[in-house]
Amino acid sequence: MAVWQQVLALDAKFNAYRSPNNPQFRTLYIRRRSQLLREHAKVEKDGNSRKEYLHTRAQLLNSRYGSPAFSDQGSIKSRSYSLRSRNTEQSLESMAVGGDSRKYHHRRHMSTSSLKYLYEGPMKHVYDSITVVPTVAAEASRAMAGGKTLSENYAFTGMHHIFDQHSAAVTSVKFANDDKSRVACCSLDGTLSICQVIPPPATVICMLKGHKAGVTDFVWSLSNDVILSVSEDSTARLWDVAAGSCLRVIEDSVGAELLCCAFQPLNNNMFVTGNSRSQVQVMNMSTGKMYKGGSSKVTGRVNALTFDASGRILWAGDERGSVFSFMVDVATGKLTKTRRMTVSDGHPVTSLSARAWISREARDPCLLVNCCINCLSLYRITSDDGALQLKKTFPVKQRSAFVKSTFCPLMSFRQGACVISGSEDMCVYFFDVTKEAKPCVNKLLGHSAVVTDVAFNCDESLLASCDANGMVIIWKREGKQGNL
Template sequence: MSVNSPAGQIRYSSQNSLRQHASTANSDMLTPDGLVPTWAAEATRAMTGSTSLAENYAFCGVYHIFDVHKDIVTSVQFAHDDLTKLASSSLDGSLAVHIVLPEPETCFVLKHPKGVTGFCWSYSNDLIMSCSEDGYARLFNSSNGVCVRAIHGVQQGAAVLTGIFHPVNNNMIITGSSKGNVEVTNCSTGIKPRGSTAKVNAPVLSLCFDNDGHVLWSGDERGFITSLFYSVENNRLTKGKRFSVAGSNPVTCISMRQWISREAREPSLLVNCSSNALYLFRIVGPTKSAILLRRTFPISHNSPSLKIRSCFCPIMSFRQGACVVTGSEDGSVYFFNAERANKACINKLQGHSAPVIDVSFNYDESMLASCDSQGQVIVWKKEP
């Protein structure tokens, strides 16, 4: 089986098609300030089903509960551009692949010697990479659960805490370790290219790329975000700038979005750290490797041991406002309008009896998955 994924350049087909259509067939229709014309706004409203953020992110309740994990569920993710597949990982050493449609079921559960700290889908969904406290990143065939390769870190005894696929070349994975190493590995050979390891000052808890795969953002246990430059030609990493988010509070999640609304067209970072707030940054500078704080949203997240995570809502909106969603220690899932400074919370889902660790939308936003510290994964269904 080949581990190369030529489809890895695709992130969200709905957004890409609209943006490509706007930039090619109708480039002469763009207004001087860069706003997208009315026809595109109408197309997106038809896709999302409402012109109101609050109405559009109303959910009719719990669709299904998966209860296969016995410890903290560290991550939950829908597959890319796929309405049916969902996966979840846990500190009990399990990685589960589920089907949510037409009938919910757990396809298989993969066991690791130690806790699974996180995972990610390749962009073509043929592989799942898991990160484990045993010091290995493992590549699994997502169809049958067969382990394709186990990759050890460069430093013995270092747990693998986070990992992602390169957005353009899915044959390369990037992992972060408990020893502060950010490492690039070739999936096909298991080899780490020369110059492909960078060192930060603390355990690496979160990673994300920009859309082109040139700038890598790393969040660590001491509260710093570090930008690193990735060379697509030789897979080398070069350290850029370092930024403190909120004192020494761990940065537990970073996600990047190129364009989230007509009011926020600049690239943005969404960041969780254990300071009772969710942070939204603008990405600035000639190399797009510096950040400036745009605003914060209040959530309950004070425990450094809980790696609370968040995400941007996947559909690119031409309406006023843009939505982000996050877990919280109070057991709720919060939706915030990213463009509203005051009273930004537009919805809250309550169904968990423990802190909500991670959240994930499927690509058309018809379902949302959330997971908690007691082992439950809840799938929510949007109102028709």
């Protein structure tokens, strides 16, 4: 067993060199290697052959890529090392070693034991050891960006399309994962819609109907084949995206309104809901039942949920202004409450978003929080159990509305890093989190009601924003029109 763990660790060390323009491939490659090595280790009895393989593979990788000394290679320092696990329906092509090239097919759902091993086993040292040396000047990054400033990069000046298929407030809008063309939204009119925005003309692909009350939140699965939605009708529904049909209806265990939801990042058979009776619940998608030990209470209605990239830490924001952190056992679904922090006593938390990296210059895990106190707050994650420390606040108009925010998905090649937020003054705000003075780098006008949510597509060429009148605007980025 120990030898194949060393083989996986060796592959992980060289993984940054594989497909430099396709980080999702690198992540999936390592996950598939973990599965194969684990399976062969159960049946293989000859340890000497595996040791010989380890020695030969080390020689071949060193011969092809050189020594993986992260601290000595400037080109490696400037890259992003996001280790977020993603799923995809594409098959994987293995790297050619010794002339032997085999085609592997990624399994959509890994076993919970494999997932737990992947994070806590030989991959753990990769999460812990890969670092980027911080620089103040960021000269290399600016050169790669062509000298553009952050405000120039986020100059969204025109509307690509306007959707108005919903008859009540749109509560959430999200692009599909690693997909720049499909966007979905949910509404208090009880429906969800899936739209195609490129190539033009933009169209509504289908409407998902079934909820008997307003839909409060939804999320795409990592493979984009399933959408999970929650509603004021006390149910969660799983939707087949391709067929536009409902796969399963899951009743809340206490019959409470469901207000927010999130898939477990490493295991999409596990999801979490938050309800109006202060409960956070970890559910099994296949059975529709709650995991044993997968429930915990907070101090008020659970308005927002988010995981860290590893899926081990979950944060929940409630109506009384508190953010709770939980440790989630990926294998068993057990939920353990670890921390509580008050953002603003008595003012509802309406949105949470976690990010392990703020920019390419340094790792800086943060949590973005909307709270009804006329400001957007950025917190630094300071411990392995989700402790938070206030880093910065940004002015937005929010006293009572359920407004959401998000990080920009791409780590910038230039100095600065951006977050965006809706607002009660009908504007979309862009903030540079690194600027001490005048952090707002752009403001979009066009909505005629409270902007409730905002979302980027994967390459930041399009931005979606939705409002309390049921309108969704797709904004196009200046200089990106030719790529749409």
